[in-house]
Every structure is written in structure tokens, then in C-alpha cells.
Amino acid sequence: MDYVCAKPDKHRCAVCHVGRRSDWCDLDDTAGAMLERGRRRREYGSGTVVFAQGDSNSGVYCVSGGTVGIRRFDDAGNSVLLALAYPGDTIGYRSFLTGTEHKTSAEALGPTVICHIDRPTITGLLASTPALSRRFLERLIGELEHAHDAMFRQATLSNRGKLAHLLLILVRRHGRIHENGSQSIDLPVSRRDLASMIGARHETISRIISRLDTDGIAHFSGRQVTIPNVEALAAEIDRPDAV
Amino acid sequence: MDYVCAKPDKHRCAVCHVGRRSDWCDLDDTAGAMLERGRRRREYGSGTVVFAQGDSNSGVYCVSGGTVGIRRFDDAGNSVLLALAYPGDTIGYRSFLTGTEHKTSAEALGPTVICHIDRPTITGLLASTPALSRRFLERLIGELEHAHDAMFRQATLSNRGKLAHLLLILVRRHGRIHENGSQSIDLPVSRRDLASMIGARHETISRIISRLDTDGIAHFSGRQVTIPNVEALAAEIDRPDAV
């Protein structure tokens, strides 16, 4: 999701460096001041819960630094990592808009900085700045688009294909390019979460990982992944059968 | 998704009987007149395409009668039925809002009546009626919620459980209650589409169906399904193993 602000370098949220990519860049001076008053910055340690599924809504959150996991639980204790949120993303706005309890949990994956904007403030901002409502609308559209893509992949790809695709997405976000053209990722999530993201057991993920390793597609060492050839990884996506 | 109009029996779209459940019930007199001018009612035969994935947007559509399938294709010709739309639902509004091409196709599943509202009209309505924008927003939230639920089920349930769940949803929409407490559905979709909705091959669906039949959970005859005991069907959802 790439939202570009109409007024670059103006009225952006002061603490965040995301600037033009945040939802707040359309605010005028008074609205910006209101945001500054109602905003509260906080750091979260790895694994900390930002808001929990079932909690009543207390405003919205804006990710400033780090990575946040959006997760859903069921009664049996199963959990699925539905999405990842990055600096510039607003989260928790859905239950704010509907006035219902949170339908998902959000947790810090690694050290994270998040601003909380309380209900009165965000209500005021929405009233004074129609463009903000539009931002949320477009954010929703992006998320729905993302969910539809995921549903389609879930229905058409093999587990190996799904993992390859997920690695490719993670490379785009977290990847570092090496001198020899290979790329490395520091995975933001555990194996179990990788498994839940593609709808497989964690043992299955382990096996696929070791096969990708022996096939030379991707080399795993803890949460470090090295991908010699990204094109080769991409070629794995729609292949039902291996070499 | 149950949206209730603030002004019942007033300013609703004239041809539709959905009245309070449509997105248009908030319009005032002038906006209502604008809608009447820009609206064009049309009947679609079974299987007809309303709009196709890749088409440029030409406004939005409002389902008046029948059932519409929202489908996504890939290059290889695979298709997945992502959602169903019913009278009162507005479709095609996402690509209108983003100004991009349609990311999904919509097709009539059986005889269907749909109103088309052209771009200038819907643009004007949105400008004059902020509540309409809010309607779209809540529609998006509902769809995203639905997609998240689907992703979670896709990751946690067996194919049998997914099919049981899908039948339960369809019973709610299409079911008729018999005298003896059993319920019947006239499936709006083919077996292949049932398969794509739960991410399985159509042969697998055939087998699960015959097993549900012999287990006495649901009896299939063409697109007619009879469910003696809905509770028994619901109990199938989270059961990984059969009796």
C-alpha cells in the first residue's frame, strides 16, 4: 500500500519518520495540533500484545517502527497470522469504525514503536478532515485486496508454492541484497507462524524448508534465510511438482 | 451484512424491493432523483457476466434479485469463487473507488436483476451524500471481516469441515424449512464452484458429498440438498476425524 501525501513534509506526524506514507499527512494545522495532543507514543518489546482480540476499542494505533503481527484465535487456542503491519500502517481502525470489539489481536514481532490515538481525538480528526476517512477507506480496500489474493493462493497453490510466495513477499520487505546478487532475510516470525500463514502444520513447514534447502532454493539458519536466486524461488510458486 | 436505513420507506431505490437494506436509502429527494436518472435496470440470464476481471470500471452495480458470484481467475484459467452477492448488495464499487480495473469478475448464478449506476451519477451521489461513502466503508469492513473468517477457516479446518460450514452458510441464505424440521437447499453453484470456494478439487468434493450422504448428514440430488439435522451438520465443522 503506497499512499502518497498531497502535502509532503507538512503536517505529518512529528515523531514518525514515515512522513508522506502515513494516514495523517492530510491534516491541517489545527488538526495536526489535535493529533499531537491526543497521540501517545509507546515502545513494545518483542511479543508484547498491542491490543487483544475481544478487547473493546480504545482508539487507533499507528505503527512507527518495527513489525506488527495481526492474529486471529479461536476457542481451541489455534492462531493464524492474518497479516503483518509496518511503519506507516494504521491498525485497530476497523473496530473503531464499527464501534465493536477487536476481531483480531495485534502483537509486536520484535522491538516496535507504536503511537496510540485515543477515541475522542480520532473522532475529532475524522470530523474535521474528510480526507482521513478516505485514507481509511483506501486502507480497507488494500487490505481486502490482500485478503482476496491470499484466498486465491490458498485455494490454488501447494504448501511449497505458498511458502515460496510468502518468502518472496518477506524478501521484498525485509530482504538485504548481497554483493553476489543473493538476498538475505531476517524472518520476523517463527516457524509456527509461517505455518499458520499458509495454513499448514509447523512440521510440514520444517520439511518443506529442508527440501528447499537441499534443492538450493533457499538456505535456512534459524531465522536467517539466504536466497541465492530470487527468480528460482519465484519459479517454485506455481509448480505443483518439484524438479 | 445488515444495514438498516435511517429513513425507512423513504427515498429508497424505486425498483428494488430491498428497501431499507440497500446503500441508497440515505439519499435525499434530489439525490434520489439523480439516482433514478443514472440508474439502469437489467436482467441477466444464468451464467451471464456482469463485469469481467480486467475490465475498466464503468460505475457500480446494485443487486436487485437473484444471486451473483464474485470470481477471480488466474492466467492458467483457474478460477475461485470468492464471495456471493445478494439483493441489496452493491458490487463493483471497489474498483470504482480506486479508479482501477476490476480485480474480480461478477456473474449471474441463475436469473438475476441488477441495476447499473454510471460513473457520473455515483460520483455526484458520493459528493452530495456523505452517508453513502459511509455505507461503502461499512460494506468494505463487512467484506474484509468475511475474508478474514475465510482465511482462518481455510487454515484450520479439513475439507470436510469447510464443506459443512459452507453448506451451513448456504442453508441460512437459500434454505427452506420442511414440516419435519429438516431443511432443503437449492444450491446456487456448481460442484466445481463449491470446490473452488473451499480450495479443493471437484473430485474431492464429490467424495465428501457421498460420504456426508452415507453418514446421513446431508442428502444430495443434483443441486438439491436435504439436511435432516442442521445441528449434526454444524457438529461436522470442527471435527478433524469422522465417526
Added chain:
DNA sequence: CGCCAGGTTGATTTCGCTCAAGCAATGTGG
């Protein structure tokens, strides 16, 4: 009448899940 799409069924193979054991890293209380 023959064709064809949609559906069923069978045989076989592959994939992925379950159960289970083992291992490394981390943390904890004595």
C-alpha cells in the same frame, strides 16, 4: 443423433497430518 459439460467413481500416488522422539537454546529455582 452425437457431442459436450458436469458429475461420479475407481485406482494409484503424493502430500500433508499425527504421533512421537530427540535436540538446542533459554530460563529458573535450588
Added chain:
DNA sequence: CCACATTGCTTGAGCGAAATCAACCTGGCG
């Protein structure tokens, strides 16, 4: 500081579920 639990990960064995390939049926429809 060590014994010991805990957590996350890997690996193996066996099994069940589902995909694949294929034959065949059935009801429309030109």
C-alpha cells in the same frame, strides 16, 4: 553453578486425506 523444565525446531514412521489420472455416466443441446 547446575539440574531441570520450557520452548521452538527438526526428524522419523505410519497413516489418512486429497490430488491425479482416467473411465464412465447423465442430461442438455445443437
